[in-house]
Amino acid sequence: MNVYTYLNRHKTLLLAGSCCCFLVLFRFVISLEYYYFFLIWNLFLAGIPFLLSEFISKTENFMATGILGMLWLLFLPNSFYVVTNLIHLQNSNRPYFDVFIIGSFAVLCCWLGFKSIQHMEQKFEILIPKTISWLIKIGVLFLCSFGIYLGRFLRYNSWNLLSDPYNLLEDCFSFLRFPVRHLEVWLFTLIFGLMLTGLYYIYLHLNPKNASE
Template sequence: MKIIIRLFNNNKKINIAILIMCIYCLFLLIIRATITQNIYLFFLIWNLFLAIIPYVLMIYLRTQENIRKNKIKIYLIVGIWLAFLPNSFYIITDLIHLSLSDSSTFWYDLSLISSFAFVGFFLGMQSILEFEKFLLIFYNEKILFIIIPTICFLCGFGIYLGRILRYNSWDVLTNPKHLFLDIGLQLITTKTILFSLHFGILIYLFYTSKKIIFNTKSN
């Protein structure tokens, strides 16, 4: 419990904003369930939970100074973080479920899924920014021009693996053979590269926009 409180207080204003946004999303979901008498779209709760994991991992890594001398632990946490990070941006693809909404709920479902997607993107952006701060402890800013775009592309590829090939983050452990075989096969296809680039560029644009806004406020 002390660790949770410490992590929450580390970025208190941002974490309060995230908490409020999550409550708002859950409120929208409950209203829909009450009106329609079904729990369709409740899978968004799980997707949002998966989006929170990489943010929490990076906050933990950045605030635990005693970890910085343990390279194995750093690599392990960063590896898990990178495996879960695409989940933050994946939620935007849940808009595909609007095809199952009827005319009476379509616009509500659009705002509902978009709200979850927004929170997911926000968590993803904050997670990358926290990783950037951690990275700058060991390297200079020049490395960011290589690492961050690469991470954004990998997130795009992760979205492809999840939405198109239907893999999950934990398949790295439960189904590594088929996962890495598919990764090897898919990375050489034009469709996969274009899909990954498209979402990777989108994520990178959000990242640069957030940095510009943040730096403007800081000045």
């Protein structure tokens, strides 16, 4: 598949992304504030697991599937992290417009994340029993929720697993060793994980497996 064919295949997705970016640029024009440009970066990060899952779904190389699968899981929380950007509304001087901007990015990024999970499920559905597949999906969504907590409140990102693994793993082990002391971590993971699970099954209802891209 050449680049033109690929872009044409995802023209609706590209149009949605362009509209989201236009909203940020329009806000800059009317306010001269660069603040919400970070949403464009968030959208780029959300696109990484989507692209990885598309490649994984088409490759038959076992090693490539394993390596890319780990990268996919590492970057997947970025797809849902955008939802937490609603916290920035507390400092907004244009709350109604800003909730529309953040909401637009959040919907698109969540769609990319859910679609990438669907790609991965389709890749392995022949090898994995349906019950096990369901448990893996739920586990992945709750792992994403935990990763979002690390990103939003501890300011870790996907790259820190390579650039600062010691502090990242030390914090994670601390949460496991002293769960009561870090109750807010597990409450956030539970609540956000349940929300993602509910949204994912709404997504599946609207986008069945046999639906066209």
